[in-house]
Structure formats: C-alpha cells, structure tokens
Amino acid sequence: MRGEILKIAELRVHGFGKWKDFSISPAANKVNLLIGENEAGKSTLYQFILFMLFGLSPKQREFYLPKSGGALGGRILLKTEDYGDVWVERLHDRYNGRAVCRLESGEEREEEWLHHLLGSTDRKVYESIFSFSADDLLRLQNLTGDELGEVLLNIGLTGSDQIYQTEKWLEKHMDERFKPKGKKPEINEQIERVERWHQKKLAVENDEEDYERLQKEKEEWIQDLEQIEKNATENINRLHRTQQILKTRPVLVQYHQMKEEAESLDSSLIFPESGIERCQQMKEAILPLESEKKMLANNHDEWQRKLEELREELDHEEEEKARLLLNKKTDYDQDANESIQLTKQAERTREQLQKDLNHMDVPIEEDDLDDYPLPFYIEETWRDLRSEWNNVNREEEHLHEQELDIGREFEKIEAQQASIEHEQISEEQVRVYERQIEDAYQSATAPSDRQIRTSRADMIKRRKTGAAGAVGALVLGLIFQSFLPGIEVVLLTILATVVFAVLAYKSHITLQAHTNSQGTQKDDHVSYQNLDKARNQLQKYEKRKTELEHLHDQWRQLNQEEIRLEEKRNHLNQRKLRFESAKAEQESLYPFLKSLKIDYWEKLYHLLTQAREKRVEHHRIVQDLELHQARSNTIIEEMEGFYHRNNWEFYKRNVELHWRALMSWLNEQDKKREQCKQIKESLHELTRQAKENEMKLQTYINKREDLFYEAGVTTEGDFYQKARQVEEKDRTLYVLKDLEQQLKGMLSEEEQEEFGVWERVADESDLQARLDHIKKEKQHLEEKRSKAQQSLADIHSSISRLENSEERSEITHRFQMEKERLQEQAKEWAKYRVALQILRKTKQTYKKKYLPQVMSVAETHFLKLTKGNYSQIRLLPESERIIVGHHDGTIYSPEELSRGTRDQLYVAFRLALGETMAESMRLPFLVDDAFVHFDQTRLQVMSEILEEVSTRHQVILFSWRSDLPSLFQSPQVQELQ
Incomplete structure (x- = not known):
C-alpha cells in the first residue's frame, strides 16, 4: 500500500528573513524552478518550507526574524488525498511557534496531527531522504576511497551518511577504551593498576587475628554500656515523673475539692439552652411590636377622618360635565x-x-x-397662433433674403458677361488664327501628322471640357449655397472644381509639349512666335466662349429660381390672411388680448x-x-x-382664562380623588400592617410561654431565679473541667496512671522519699557508665593503632579507588559496544529490506545520467563495498570515478531512496543547487530524470543558473529578485 501523497500547492510568507508578504504556487506535476542570483533568498525560502513543515526552536527562529520588521511566519497549502486541502499556519509569536492546521471542513488540528500527516517524518529524516544540496556533494570530496563506498552504502539505506559517521565514532571510542591484546587503551592500563594495588593490600593483612579479638571485646563493652545507658534513662524518667507529680500536687488538691462540690449540687436542674439570651431577645422584640400596634390604631383613625372630609368635597356630576367640556378644548x-x-x-x-x-x-x-x-384647448390654440406668427415672419424674412441674393447674382452674371464680351476677339480673327495653325501643321514633314493632329484635337477638347467643368461646378456650388447653406455644399463645390481644373491643366501641359515639339520642325514656314500667339488667342477664345455658355446657363437657373420664389410669396400671403382671421376670432372672445402681443x-x-x-x-x-x-x-x-x-363669572373676551380655570378646578378634583385613593391604600396598608403586627406579637408571646414551660416556671421572676442556679452549677463544672485540662497538660498518661491522680491525692512525704531513692540510684549508674567508657576507649585505641597504620590505609584506599574507576570505565565501554551492536543490527535489517530495491532504482538513474557508460552498481558481500561497472566490463570503486560521476552516483542513490520510501510516504523533493558541477550533457539528462520523477513526486529545485528552464520541457519558473 502506497503512502499518503502530499504536495505543496501554495506558499504565503508573512515574514521570514529577507522575505515579507511573498507568495508562490508550485505546480503539482511539473518541475518547479526557483531561479535567483546569490543573496536572492533561495536558501531562506528553502528553510521557510522546512520551518512550515517541521518548525524551529525559539533560538533558531530569532535568526530568521524579518529584516524590515513584522511577524515571523506564514501559511502553506498542502494537497492531500485523504483530507483535501489543508492550510498549515505557523507564527513565531503564537502558540510558541506550533503549527495550526485548518481542514476544508473548518476543523482545526494541532502539531501532532501534522506530524502524523507527514508520516511521522521529522526534519532530519526528511532532509536525509527528500532533500539534498551542493553542500552534500562537496562533503564527498573529503572522503577516502573506503569511506566513500561506505557513505554511499549508507545513503542507499537511509539517504544520509549519518550511520557511517556514527559507526566510526562508536568504534573510535571503543578502541580508545579497550583492546583485548593492547596496552595503551584506558581500560587495559587500569586493569594493570588494580592488580598492582591488590598485591600490596594482601601483604599488610597478616595482623588480622589480633584485630578480630579486639573487635570482639569492643562489641561486649558496647553492649554493657548500652544496658547502663538504658537503666540510666529509666532512672531519669522516674526522677522526672516524681518531680512532676510534686509540682502538680496543689492543682490536684484543688481538682478533688471542686469535684466534691460539683457532686453535692442538684443534678435535676433543667434550663433551656441560652435561655437568658432567648428571653431577652423575645422581650426586646415584643416591646416595639406593642408600641407599633398602638401607633397603627391611631393612624387608622386619623386617615379615616380625612377620607370622610374629602368625600364630602367631591361633586361627581359637575365634574363629569366639566370633563366632557374640557375634552372639547x-x-x-x-x-x-x-x-x-x-x-x-x-x-x-x-x-x-x-x-x-x-x-x-x-x-x-x-x-x-x-x-x-x-378650456384646456385654448392654451394649445394660442400656442399654435404664436408658432404660426413666428413661422410666417421667419419665412418672409427668408424669402426677402433669397430675392436679394438672386438680384445680386443677376447683376454679377451681367457684369461678368459684359467683361468677357468686351475682351473676346471676333469670329473673323478666330478664323485667321486657325488658318495659321493649320498651315503650320500641313507644312510639317513628319510621317504622323494626322495622328498628331488627332491627338492634339483630343487634348484641346479635354482641356475645354475640364475648364468648362471647373467653371460649372463653381457656379452651381454658389447657387446651391444660397439655397442650402452648409459646409457640406462648400466642400463638394471645392472638390468638383479642383478635379476639373486639374484635368484641364494636365491637358494644357500635354498640348504645349506637343506644340513645342512640332514647332521646332516648322521654323521654315511659320515663326515660333506667331504660332504661339495664334494658339494662345484661340485658347483664350475657347475659354471665354465656355465661360459665356456657363454664364448663360446660370442666368436660366436664376430665372427659374425667381419664379419659384414668387410662388412661395403668394403662398405666404395666404397664410397671413388665415392667421389674421384666427387672431381676430380670439380677440373677439377675449377682448383683453388686444392689448397684448401674441408672443x-x-x-x-x-x-x-x-x-x-x-x-x-x-x-x-x-x-x-x-x-x-x-x-x-x-x-x-x-x-x-x-x-x-356653578355661579362663576364668565367673560367671552377671556375664554382662554376660563379654560385654565376649568382645568385647574378639574385638577383639584383629581387631586382630591387621588388623595382619597391614597388614603384608602394607606388604610388598607395600615390594616395589613396591624394584622402582621398582631401575628408577630402573638408569635413572640407564644415563644416566651414555651420558653417558660421548658424551664418549668410560669413567671419571668421564677425564670431568672432558676437561671442563676443553673449558672452557678455551670461555673463549678467549668472550673472542674479547666482543672482537669490543666492536669492533663502537666502530667502524661503514664504519670496519671502510675500515681492514680483521678482517684486520690498522693501523700507529699511518700513522694519525697521516692525522690531521694531515685537520686541515689542515678549516682550508682553514672559510676558504672564511667568505668565502661574507659575500658571501651582503651580497646578503641588499640584498634585504631592497627587500622590507622599509614601504609595499610593508603593501600586499601588506592586499591578501592582504582577498582571503582575500572568498574566505571568498563560500564562506559559496554555502553558503546551495545550501541554499536544495535546500530549494526539495524543497518543489516535495513540492508536486507530496502537496499536491493534502492540499488535497482539507483542503477537505472545512474545509467541515464552517464549516458550508458556505467551499466551496473553492485555490493561486494565480503567487504560490503559498492562498485560500479563500465559498459566495457571494467569495474571501478567510487573513489576511482571523476568528481562529476561521483556526484551523479550520489544523486542517483538519493533519488532512488526517495522513490523507494514513497511506499510509506510521498513527500516533495527539495533540491538546492545540487547540480552546480554538472556539465551541460549531464545536466540535460538530470533534467529529464527530474521531469520523470515529477510525475510521481512534486519537485522544487532552487538554483542560481538562469539557463535551467531551457533544459526542461514544461517547467514552472519563479524568478526570485
């Protein structure tokens, strides 16, 4: 069963070293490259990830406090299979840096749950398996050949060289302490020292017989002395008891006297407990209640009298009428x-x-x-009349302006026509110029005269057309501008005029070019000046002719426009008549409109x-x-x-004053009624208080009668007399009890029993004789003790002389000291031996369980990294050394490889271990500049391996190399500044 898959989805740094308010989102199935120059904070970010997963001690956290101030800590989002998204938050100043885990369901979990989520992996194990850096590779360069092979073996087992270091450390300490055939180790030297002192000790033990005899006599005298001491102690105790009974005899005599007096008192006296205090309390309670009872009765009579007086002053009928009237105010x-x-x-x-x-x-x-x-429509009628009036005036003004414009246009056309006709040459002169030009062309010897004439005629025609079009466009634009004012008409006019003018100008330039080329060939018939003059005159003639035609067209258009304006004038006059008729109609209906303009x-x-x-x-x-x-x-x-x-004065001019008087009268009635109500409530309260008073008073009287009955009396005097008798009895018993307590405090139970103090008083002379006898016995015991002590001192002196011999004492002491030191050294050596045996046993167990699989995966990675140069990684059973096989069959030990190949072998083992351990935990790989010494070829292969690994594990690679992204197919790159 594979372990929990865990990937980092997002990092949010609140503050950690140089990083503050920084966040990244690593990809799950791509290689994540965090690229940055030296001092860019890569290692700090690397440490932040480890801090979020495993925490740091308070002292270590202080090293990463933000440089610019603020809180140290952040959040990390973990993607898991079983729990979904888990946010892990860890802050320096909250929960002592412990993690708080928030699940998608809203639950919060603690540090222990995170440790379980990470597969119970601690920071050291994680760094050994899923994290490595360039420093790890650098340490390989400082190892010998045998050491390098051993370290690689341990890395294949646990991901770290810690087992190798620990094993060497234990062996060193064991060898420093003991070797079976050595002499220099500490324990070997200590054994020799103990043996030498033991021989010396045996040499001084020949006087043991005298010593044992003296020891036996010493024990006998000690027993005798102990018995004497015991008898002396008993004697002192008896002396003390006798002296104590003599001292307490006066108190004992007084005790027996008080005992006889108490026995003579009447034992049948019965009196309630705390009877005097209870009787006094009842008396103090009854007197105020009796006074209160009398006072309540007097108050009740007084309030009843006031109530009757107020009832006579109230008039309910008139008050009701007054209230009805006041309600109308x-x-x-x-x-x-x-x-x-x-x-x-x-x-x-x-x-x-x-x-x-x-x-x-x-x-x-x-x-x-x-x-x-x-009516409502009049407004619209007047509005329409005003609108019609304004429209008629506006149209009349517009017609007048148009008439003026047309008149001015007529005058302008007539002036232009007169000017052109004055400048125009005659028809006869035109024919003369044409013949001159025709003769000049006919006399030309060029083979293409006809074509030239045809082309020239076309060009003249186009020139005329362009000129006429430009003039026509300009005239039409002016005409339309007068009817349709606006910038659009002006722009269209200018555009059309420019187009036609450009056409005429191009035709004219072309015509001149042809004319010039032909003119050079006809110098024999017509002079150049005469021909050019003829052409110019004809051009001007054609131009003026075209202008006259356009002016004629404009005149016709203006004449038509004048006719249209006349029609508009007639229509406007009809509108005026209709307007005047409608206006006159409204003025007849509303004569006051005549004095006001229609606007x-x-x-x-x-x-x-x-x-x-x-x-x-x-x-x-x-x-x-x-x-x-x-x-x-x-x-x-x-x-x-x-x-x-009600026989009150009333004045209509003082109505407000009468209202106030009425309200005042009603207020007085309300006050009287309220007083009646309050008096009734007071009477009710007095009645209630009187009942309560009577109940309380009767209760106390009954309690007092019960107290008298309990005391066996009927009057208060008899009660106090009996109280005095009981008090005297209690005083006697109290004194007797006090004397008894004094005796118990002065005499022990043994003394009380020995002298029978509670039954009788010992005779003083007997006690004195007993005291003298005990003192004589004490003196005899002191003499015996002195003699025994002297004998014991003599024996002690003889024994001390034997024991305190300087040589024997020193030898015994040194022997014991060296023996104890040997025992401590043996214990210390045993600890190291047990630890080494456990370590080797654990190492052997791991080797059998994980090493074959790790070696297989490492061999695959090493084959790829070396481009197939090294195809095998083997472990020699007899020496437990790692060897690698070249593709040509040569066998190498790790120390014989180049530095880059050794680094590749190390990386292969680290990756193999991480993938093997994924059976129990699948955590992200963190790689910090581990490939700094790889050449480009090895680096390319390493990138392919990491991309293949990233499909199963999340990979986060920290590096300063900016060219790394180009080596991966689809990395996620984050540049650190």
Whole structure:
C-alpha cells in the first residue's frame, strides 16, 4: 500500500528573513524552478518550507526574524488525498511557534496531527531522504576511497551518511577504551593498576587475628554500656515523673475539692439552652411590636377622618360635565388656530391674486375671472397662433433674403458677361488664327501628322471640357449655397472644381509639349512666335466662349429660381390672411388680448389659470374659516352655561382664562380623588400592617410561654431565679473541667496512671522519699557508665593503632579507588559496544529490506545520467563495498570515478531512496543547487530524470543558473529578485 501523497500547492510568507508578504504556487506535476542570483533568498525560502513543515526552536527562529520588521511566519497549502486541502499556519509569536492546521471542513488540528500527516517524518529524516544540496556533494570530496563506498552504502539505506559517521565514532571510542591484546587503551592500563594495588593490600593483612579479638571485646563493652545507658534513662524518667507529680500536687488538691462540690449540687436542674439570651431577645422584640400596634390604631383613625372630609368635597356630576367640556378644548383650540391661520391665508391669497392681476397688465378685474372660460384647448390654440406668427415672419424674412441674393447674382452674371464680351476677339480673327495653325501643321514633314493632329484635337477638347467643368461646378456650388447653406455644399463645390481644373491643366501641359515639339520642325514656314500667339488667342477664345455658355446657363437657373420664389410669396400671403382671421376670432372672445402681443398669449393663459385657481382657493379658505368659527362659538356657549350653573363669572373676551380655570378646578378634583385613593391604600396598608403586627406579637408571646414551660416556671421572676442556679452549677463544672485540662497538660498518661491522680491525692512525704531513692540510684549508674567508657576507649585505641597504620590505609584506599574507576570505565565501554551492536543490527535489517530495491532504482538513474557508460552498481558481500561497472566490463570503486560521476552516483542513490520510501510516504523533493558541477550533457539528462520523477513526486529545485528552464520541457519558473 502506497503512502499518503502530499504536495505543496501554495506558499504565503508573512515574514521570514529577507522575505515579507511573498507568495508562490508550485505546480503539482511539473518541475518547479526557483531561479535567483546569490543573496536572492533561495536558501531562506528553502528553510521557510522546512520551518512550515517541521518548525524551529525559539533560538533558531530569532535568526530568521524579518529584516524590515513584522511577524515571523506564514501559511502553506498542502494537497492531500485523504483530507483535501489543508492550510498549515505557523507564527513565531503564537502558540510558541506550533503549527495550526485548518481542514476544508473548518476543523482545526494541532502539531501532532501534522506530524502524523507527514508520516511521522521529522526534519532530519526528511532532509536525509527528500532533500539534498551542493553542500552534500562537496562533503564527498573529503572522503577516502573506503569511506566513500561506505557513505554511499549508507545513503542507499537511509539517504544520509549519518550511520557511517556514527559507526566510526562508536568504534573510535571503543578502541580508545579497550583492546583485548593492547596496552595503551584506558581500560587495559587500569586493569594493570588494580592488580598492582591488590598485591600490596594482601601483604599488610597478616595482623588480622589480633584485630578480630579486639573487635570482639569492643562489641561486649558496647553492649554493657548500652544496658547502663538504658537503666540510666529509666532512672531519669522516674526522677522526672516524681518531680512532676510534686509540682502538680496543689492543682490536684484543688481538682478533688471542686469535684466534691460539683457532686453535692442538684443534678435535676433543667434550663433551656441560652435561655437568658432567648428571653431577652423575645422581650426586646415584643416591646416595639406593642408600641407599633398602638401607633397603627391611631393612624387608622386619623386617615379615616380625612377620607370622610374629602368625600364630602367631591361633586361627581359637575365634574363629569366639566370633563366632557374640557375634552372639547382640543377641538376648540384647533378651530381657533385654524381660524387664525385661515384668516391669514385668505388675506395672503387675496393679496397674491390682486398682485398677479396687476402683474398681467391687462384690462381684467378679479370678478372677470369667472366670466371668461379657459378650456384646456385654448392654451394649445394660442400656442399654435404664436408658432404660426413666428413661422410666417421667419419665412418672409427668408424669402426677402433669397430675392436679394438672386438680384445680386443677376447683376454679377451681367457684369461678368459684359467683361468677357468686351475682351473676346471676333469670329473673323478666330478664323485667321486657325488658318495659321493649320498651315503650320500641313507644312510639317513628319510621317504622323494626322495622328498628331488627332491627338492634339483630343487634348484641346479635354482641356475645354475640364475648364468648362471647373467653371460649372463653381457656379452651381454658389447657387446651391444660397439655397442650402452648409459646409457640406462648400466642400463638394471645392472638390468638383479642383478635379476639373486639374484635368484641364494636365491637358494644357500635354498640348504645349506637343506644340513645342512640332514647332521646332516648322521654323521654315511659320515663326515660333506667331504660332504661339495664334494658339494662345484661340485658347483664350475657347475659354471665354465656355465661360459665356456657363454664364448663360446660370442666368436660366436664376430665372427659374425667381419664379419659384414668387410662388412661395403668394403662398405666404395666404397664410397671413388665415392667421389674421384666427387672431381676430380670439380677440373677439377675449377682448383683453388686444392689448397684448401674441408672443405673450400662452404665458398669459398660464397666469390666468393660476389666478383662477387662487380665486377658487380663496373661496374655499373663506368657507373653511366660517365652519371653524361656528364650531368655536358653539363650544364657548356651552362653557358659558357651565359657568352660570356653578355661579362663576364668565367673560367671552377671556375664554382662554376660563379654560385654565376649568382645568385647574378639574385638577383639584383629581387631586382630591387621588388623595382619597391614597388614603384608602394607606388604610388598607395600615390594616395589613396591624394584622402582621398582631401575628408577630402573638408569635413572640407564644415563644416566651414555651420558653417558660421548658424551664418549668410560669413567671419571668421564677425564670431568672432558676437561671442563676443553673449558672452557678455551670461555673463549678467549668472550673472542674479547666482543672482537669490543666492536669492533663502537666502530667502524661503514664504519670496519671502510675500515681492514680483521678482517684486520690498522693501523700507529699511518700513522694519525697521516692525522690531521694531515685537520686541515689542515678549516682550508682553514672559510676558504672564511667568505668565502661574507659575500658571501651582503651580497646578503641588499640584498634585504631592497627587500622590507622599509614601504609595499610593508603593501600586499601588506592586499591578501592582504582577498582571503582575500572568498574566505571568498563560500564562506559559496554555502553558503546551495545550501541554499536544495535546500530549494526539495524543497518543489516535495513540492508536486507530496502537496499536491493534502492540499488535497482539507483542503477537505472545512474545509467541515464552517464549516458550508458556505467551499466551496473553492485555490493561486494565480503567487504560490503559498492562498485560500479563500465559498459566495457571494467569495474571501478567510487573513489576511482571523476568528481562529476561521483556526484551523479550520489544523486542517483538519493533519488532512488526517495522513490523507494514513497511506499510509506510521498513527500516533495527539495533540491538546492545540487547540480552546480554538472556539465551541460549531464545536466540535460538530470533534467529529464527530474521531469520523470515529477510525475510521481512534486519537485522544487532552487538554483542560481538562469539557463535551467531551457533544459526542461514544461517547467514552472519563479524568478526570485
């Protein structure tokens, strides 16, 4: 089963080293090239990816704090098969740099879940398998031949040379400590030292018999001394107990006296617990309740009297009428205000209407507004009349201008015609010039005279046509400009004139060229000057003739236009007559229109309409005013009747004052009613309080009776007398208890039991005799202890003399010290040996499980990288050395290969291990400038291998080489600045 496929879909750097607010989106199935010069931040970005996946310690994170300030951290989007898109966020100052993983479902997971997602791969394992750089290749150059083969073997197993380094380190430390046949290692030397000191120790142990005898006597005296000490301790305890009982005897005597007194008291006395305090509390509670009961009764009588007085002052019938009347005050105020506003509004409307009529400045009065109807179509009729009037005037002005233009055109044509006729030569002179030219052509000896004459005639014809067209276009343009003013006509006229003029000019130039060429051949018959003059005169004649024809055409067109203008004039006069008739009709219906120009009739219509609306509005306001005044008068009459019934003075001019008096009277009634309500509530509250007071008072009285009953008395005096008796009994028992506690504190339980202090008081003389006997016994024990201590000291001296011999002590000490050192060194050597055995066993296990597959994949990659030069990679079983086979059959060890080939062998092993480990985890490859020493051919093959690998693994390649993208078919390139 293949492991979880994991690919990086997006990187977002908040801040990391030189990078800040930077993001990239690596492709999933393409080689990702991150290209940048030195110091462009490639290695920093490489470290950022490792930081996001595996984290860094706080101290390591401080090295990558953003140079320009801000938070260190970022986010990375991982594409997974089982969980979909997973965003991993890691910040320096949050959660102590731990990762927070957010799934598509919205769930949040912690660092441990990310570790599980990465297949429990840590940073070291990841860098060993899925990441390598140029530094890894550089380290290969510092190894010997045997070491290089061993390192490559370990790389094939785990992706790292760490196993090789660790194994060599363990062997070195073991050899430094112990060799079976060596003498220089530490443990070998220590064994020799221990043996030498052991022989010396045996030489000084011959005096052991005397030493053992003294040790036996020492034990016996120690036992005797311990027994003496035990007896002395017991003696001291007895002495102390006797002295303590003598000291406490006065308290003991007092205790037994109080005990006899307590036994003589009456034991049948019964009194409630805390009876005095309880009785006093009840008494203190009853007295205020009795006072409160009396006060509540007095207050109840007083409030009842006030309630009766207020009821007599209330008049419900008149109050109801007054309230009905007061409810109409709002209507009255509204009507009064409306009347005032309507009065002002009516005056304003009247003034505005009069002002509008004066502004019209037409002979019409306010009452006339009702006499003249103004239907809705009148406005349109007056508007049409004004429009017709304006159109007639405008058309008349236009006709007049056209007539003037035609007159000016007639004068202009006649002047041009007279000028041309004056300059024009006669018909006779024309014929003379033509004969001269004809004779000149006939006398020419050129074989193509006919063709030349024909061509020249055509050119003359085209010249005439062009000139006539230009003049005609110009004349027509001027004519149309007078009827159709506009820039379009001018532009068309200019364009047509230019076209015809260019045609005439080209024909004229061509004609002159032919004429000149022919003229040179006819110098024998006609002089050049005469021929040229004849041609010029004929050209001018033709031109003037054409101009006269065009002027004649223009004259005919102007004559037709003059006829059309006359027809328009007749039609306009008919429109004038119809307009005057319609205007006279409106002036007969509305005579005031005679005093106003027709241009203002439509505006006058709007003013009249507004004036009529204001007049209607004025009538409506007056009607509303009369209605409000009538309602106000009705309410005033009703108020006057109320005042008369109650014998109050009423003046119509003081209506507002009467309203306030009415409201004041009602407020007084409300206050009295509210007072009645409050008094009722107070009476109700007093009744409730009286009941509560009675219940509380009776409760306390019942409790007091229960307390007396519990004490066995019926009166308060008997209760206090019995309390004093019980108090005396309690005091005696308290003193007895206190003395008992004192005795227990002064005497131990053993002393209490030995002397029977609770049953009797020991005689003082007996205690003194006992004390003297114990003191004598103490003195005897001290003498025995002194003798035993002296004997024990003598034995100690003899033993010390044997033990403290300087030579023996030193030998014993050194022997023990060297022996312990040997044991520590042996333990240390054993640790290294066990570690080396475990490492070799683990290495052997990995070799059996992964190495064949890794070797096979590495052999495939190595074959491609070397272009088939090296076809085999083998492992020698006896020496566990890696060898490679050349295609010619030659066998090489890794150290015999060139540097570039060794690098290729290393890369082949690294890629092979990553693909093999994909069975358990398929993580992205990170390659940091690992191909810096590859030539162009090897680099091309390496690019093909990486592209093939990128179909199964995501590949991210960091490099300074800007030519790398050209070596890949479809890479995703990100240039780093």
